[in-house]
Amino acid sequence: MYALCDVNSMYASCEKVFDPSIRNRPVVVLTNNDGQICAACGIAKKMGIGKKFVPFFQVRYELEKAGAVIRSSNYELYAALSQKLMDTCSQFAPHSHIYSIDECFLFYGKHATYVPPEGWAKHASDIRRTVWREVRLPIGVGIGQTPTLAKAANHAAKRIKGYNGTAVIDDNRTRKHILANMSVTDVWGIGRRIGARLNAQGITTALQLANQPPRLIRKQFSVLVESTVHELNGRVMLNWDEVRAPKKEIYSSRSFGQRITEALQLRYALAAHVEIASAKLRKQGGLAASMTIFATSSPHDSNEYYRKAVFHRFVVPTADSRLIMAACTQAIDTIFKEGIRFYRCGVGLLDLCDANNYQFDLFAQTTDDPNFMKIMDSINQKYGRGTVYVASRGVEHKFAMRREFLSPQYLTRWADLPRAYCI
Amino acid sequence: MLKFIPLKAQAGFTGFESPSAEYTQLDLDLGQLLIDHPTATYIGYAEGQSMVDAGIYSGDLLIISRAEKVKNNDIVVANLNGVFVVKRVDKPNRRLLSAAKGYAPYSLQSGDEFQIEGVVTRSIRLHRPLKATL
Numbered sequence: 344m345y346a347l348c349d350v351n352s353m354y355a356s357c358e359k360v361f362d363p364s365i366r367n368r369p370v371v372v373l374t375n376n377d378g379q380i381c382a383a384c385g386i387a388k389k390m391g392i393g394k395k396f397v398p399f400f401q402v403r404y405e406l407e408k409a410g411a412v413i414r415s416s417n418y419e420l421y422a423a424l425s426q427k428l429m430d431t432c433s434q435f436a437p438h439s440h441i442y443s444i445d446e447c448f449l450f451y452g453k454h455a456t457y458v459p460p461e462g463w464a465k466h467a468s469d470i471r472r473t474v475w476r477e478v479r480l481p482i483g484v485g486i487g488q489t490p491t492l493a494k495a496a497n498h499a500a501k502r503i504k505g506y507n508g509t510a511v512i513d514d515n516r517t518r519k520h521i522l523a524n525m526s527v528t529d530v531w532g533i534g535r536r537i538g539a540r541l542n543a544q545g546i547t548t549a550l551q552l553a554n555q556p557p558r559l560i561r562k563q564f565s566v567l568v569e570s571t572v573h574e575l576n577g578r579v580m581l582n583w584d585e586v587r588a589p590k591k592e593i594y595s596s597r598s599f600g601q602r603i604t605e606a607l608q609l610r611y612a613l614a615a616h617v618e619i620a621s622a623k624l625r626k627q628g629g630l631a632a633s634m635t636i637f638a639t640s641s642p643h644d645s646n647e648y649y650r651k652a653v654f655h656r657f658v659v660p661t662a663d664s665r666l667i668m669a670a671c672t673q674a675i676d677t678i679f680k681e682g683i684r685f686y687r688c689g690v691g692l693l694d695l696c697d698a699n700n701y702q703f704d705l706f707a708q709t710t711d712d713p714n715f716m717k718i719m720d721s722i723n724q725k726y727g728r729g730t731v732y733v734a735s736r737g738v739e740h741k742f743a744m745r746r747e748f749l750s751p752q753y754l755t756r757w758a759d760l761p762r763a764y765c766i
Numbered sequence: 767m768l769k770f771i772p773l774k775a776q777a778g779f780t781g782f783e784s785p786s787a788e789y790t791q792l793d794l795d796l797g798q799l800l801i802d803h804p805t806a807t808y809i810g811y812a813e814g815q816s817m818v819d820a821g822i823y824s825g826d827l828l829i830i831s832r833a834e835k836v837k838n839n840d841i842v843v844a845n846l847n848g849v850f851v852v853k854r855v856d857k858p859n860r861r862l863l864s865a866a867k868g869y870a871p872y873s874l875q876s877g878d879e880f881q882i883e884g885v886v887t888r889s890i891r892l893h894r895p896l897k898a899t900l
Contacts, residue, residue: 361808363845367879430805477806477832479883648804754808757898763828763843763850765814765864 344457344513345493346449346486348432348470351501353445353480355384357421358414360479361753361761369411373399375632375660375694376745377415381591387411415746418693419654422635423754425691426652427478434642435470441596444691448490455488458513467509487512490581491574494531495521495549502529522550522575532571537564549575593631595620596689598641603685606675609638613671616690621664624692625716630660632694634667636674641686651678654755660696663711664719667692800888803833810843810850812889817841817852820865822889828852830884841886846872847879852886 350356354372359365369387371380380402383393392402392409399413406413425444433439436449449470451457459466467484474482485497492512499510499521512518528538530549546552552560553575561569570580595616603609613636624631637652653674661667671690678688698713751759801807812826820841822828830843838857843850846862853862853872862872874880 363850363879363881363883364848366845366848427805434805477803479832647798650804757896760827761808761810761850762813763810763830763852765812765816765818765822765824765852765866766849 344451344455344463344486344488345490346436346451346467346470346484347442347490347493347497348428348447348449348474348482348484349497350428350445351481351483352382352384352388353425354382354416354421355387355414356480357424358412358417358750359384360424361420362750365412369393369409370414371406371411372414372416373748374416375696377747381416413748415749416694417746417750417752418633418656419752419755420750422633422652422654422691422693423752424478424480425635426637426650428474428480428482430639430642430650431474431477432470435466435473437643438598441594441689441691443594444592444693448493463511463513464509467511471508482508484509485512486510487518488577489574489579491531491571492518492577495525495529495575498525498529518577519550522553523548525549527552530571530575532567537568540564592691592693592695593620593623593629594689594691595623596637596687596691598687599685602641602644603688604683606679609679609685609688610672610675612688613638613675613690614668616688617664617668617671620690620692621662621667622720624695625662625720628698629695630662630698630711631667631692632657632660632696634670634693635691636671636678637690638678638685638688640683644684644686646684649680649683651680653677659709659711660694661709661711662698662713663716666710800829801831802887803831806833806884807831807887808884812852814852816864816866816869817854818866820854822852822865822886823891825892827890827892828886829888829890831887832884834885834887836882836885843883843886845879845881845883850883855882 355370358370358372367386369390369392370384371387371393372382373379374381377399379399380393380395380397382395387393390409392406392411421444428445429439429441429447432447432449436451438450438452440448440450442448461469463486467486470484471482474480483497483500485493485495485500487493487496496510496512500506500508503510503521503524510521512521525548527533527541527546527549528535530552533541533552541547541552546555553572555572557569557572560572573580599612603612633654633656635652635654637650639650640646640648642648655670655674657666657670667690751761753759753761797804808830810828810830812822812828813824815824822841828843836842836855839854841852841854843852844862851862854865856863856871860874862874864871
């Protein structure tokens with residue numbers, strides 16, 4: 344079985360964790376340089392404000408009139424809370440996979456008959472309650488026999504009436520009920536284009552897609568859509584590394600077969616994640632403005648639990664593996680600790696923007712070499728991943744960017760620790 | 767992520783050159799001593815005088831655990847109407863108690879926004895200012 348845990352309106356929810364004065368108010372978060380709206384909390388959405396990707400200056404007056412709390416993106420805070428979220432969730436299952444800054448999959452092993460002693464429904468609500476209590480982030484939990492079904496259950500948990508934040512697909516009746524109430528475009532991996540073509544053929548619900556002959560779907564669409572059909576029927580087809588990256592941020596992370604105890608090995612592992620994540624980033628035509636680099640020991644090992652993450656901001660948003668690797672190499676000294684048996688490491692590229700639309704700063708010119716990266720990617724595509732990769736080099740710059748409405752870095756700067764009042 | 771490492775305590779090995787890297791494992795880590803549930807713990811500052819009889823002064827560091835079960839008479843940080851407050855909980859009477867003269871108990875009303883954020887498991891007096899925040 345698989346579980347998918349994801350945070351409701353992650354960025355806006357993070358802003359509320361250490362600022363109780365805004366917990367019951369509409370909160371809207373702006374992108375890089377305060378250009379556009381990138382997230383809005385549930386209260387704001389209900390009020391009909393904070394539509395995504397709308398330029399901030401256009402709606403500033405409207406937001407202020409509605410009493411909305413406006414915040415610049417505080418990626419330092421989001422990355423730190425994300426880490427706590429992942430640590431907390433991963434205690435619930437033997438395997439976990441960080442899918443994005445606010446989503447992780449839990450995997451309970453291949454035994455189809457395994458059921459936790461308390462039952463799946465209770466297990467799901469235990470995860471949800473624990474994350475709220477210990478991290479103060481609201482999450483939805485979906486459990487299913489495949490990653491795609493877990494994702495569907497998660498959708499149901501949040502959107503389908505009768506489910507309050509958790510849903511479990513562990514029998515055929517529930518599977519059919521949830522898939523029948525879900526539109527095909529909400530199925531994981533079905534984009535808008537494929538969705539439109541499916542709709543044209545009269546396939547509008549997820550259940551209708553699940554009932555298509557897989558071979559026919561492969562012929563008409565692709566192997567990927569065929570896999571989705573199998574997954575919707577309970578057959579596991581997806582492997583972590585092949586899982587598509589979401590748009591907003593890209594994570595690459597995994598646990599090691601054997602524990603790692605040497606800095607060099609850790610560096611090789613991180614380098615591999617940099618390659619995977621940055622290739623995905625370039626494929627979607629994006630640039631990353633910041634990244635997080637992390638490594639942990641296993642929460643299931645008897646030794647003391649060790650976890651460390653480093654946040655890095657690029658002077659100029661980049662998609663260049665060499666620059667990303669350089670940042671990663673610098674972080675290793677901070678992350679690595681003698682005597683720790685590392686269990687998992689990874690990188691997350693955050694704060695993504697579109698390479699075609701990015702306006703470069705006159706004083707902070709890019710040092711990316713897109714042509715060189717293109718050659719690298721095409722070689723790797725032809726001869727297999729990792730045929731060519733970067734040896735590292737060190738660069739460090741200062742940066743300046745517009746973050747007028749920035750909240751404190753409650754978890755990552757000593758001077759910014761939250762205040763509790765003895766009044 | 768909370769950074770615990772900069773607050774390292776040396777266990778009397780100063781003066782010796784550590785003969786091997788292995789010695790780094792012997793460094794005592796204050797975080798390890800003071801924090802029982804790293805993923806569910808956060809650090810904050812106390813501000814104000816209402817808890818001085820419980821030994822919490824303005825400017826003290828508080829270690830707050832969200833993993834701890836709240837027991838009667840625990841000192842907690844709570845969200846009371848949009849402000850983090852430090853109080854002792856009087857569970858049976860649904861009251862928040864201060865620990866200083868001149869601060870009356872607060873009885874929770876039905877319209878109050880109230881959530882316990884975590885239990886104050888330790889408080890630390892900073893007799894000299896912290897270098898890291900200067």
